[in-house]
Amino acid sequence: MPIKEDLPFHPVRIAVLTVSDSRDLSTDKSGDTLVARIEGAGHILADRAIVTDDVDRIVARLHGWIDDPQVDCVITTGGTGVTGRDVTPEALARVWDKEIPGFGELFRWLSYAKIGTSTIQSRATAGVARGTYIFALPGSTGAVKDGWDDILVTQLDSRHMPCNFVELMPRLTER
Numbered sequence: 657m658p659i660k661e662d663l664p665f666h667p668v669r670i671a672v673l674t675v676s677d678s679r680d681l682s683t684d685k686s687g688d689t690l691v692a693r694i695e696g697a698g699h700i701l702a703d704r705a706i707v708t709d710d711v712d713r714i715v716a717r718l719h720g721w722i723d724d725p726q727v728d729c730v731i732t733t734g735g736t737g738v739t740g741r742d743v744t745p746e747a748l749a750r751v752w753d754k755e756i757p758g759f760g761e762l763f764r765w766l767s768y769a770k771i772g773t774s775t776i777q778s779r780a781t782a783g784v785a786r787g788t789y790i791f792a793l794p795g796s797t798g799a800v801k802d803g804w805d806d807i808l809v810t811q812l813d814s815r816h817m818p819c820n821f822v823e824l825m826p827r828l829t830e831r
Contacts, residue, residue, distance in 0.1 A: 665813065
């Protein structure tokens with residue numbers, strides 16, 4: 657779908673959360689990849705953190721960003737698989753007001769073309785919490801590239817037509 661170059665670009669303030677028991681900033685290649693793509697697209701890196709695969713820690717970090725008016729969107733990487741330690745979707749479910757089921761569905765559909773039926777092991781998901789978008793991507797660098805390059809780069813671009821997530825931001829807290 658087209659980007660209307662004659663429309664203004666509105667940068668989104670995005671926080672990146674890596675969920676991992678084994679990574680730190682020096683080994684977080686997926687987080688680095690996401691940050692590079694966010695900044696390369698003209699958005700603002702609002703914050704970045706790494707937390708362990710623990711629902712309460714993930715929820716606490718998310719609440720901090722959701723309550724921060726300088727954060728419009730959170731993108732997580734990691735913890736979306738099916739093992740016992742993969743708890744990112746459960747954490748998101750504890751904070752969001754609305755799920756965006758189409759995000760995970762589209763992610764798996766696009767991923768199927770690259771990794772076949774292995775995509776079924778991904779629980780990529782998204783939602784909205786008190787006016788803040790939250791997107792959960794798997795922890796592999798390839799999955800982060802797919803999620804950003806194939807979905808988020810356009811949906812977080814205010815010029816993307818026929819519609820995008822940015823144009824809805826002022827209305828996310830409507831009642």
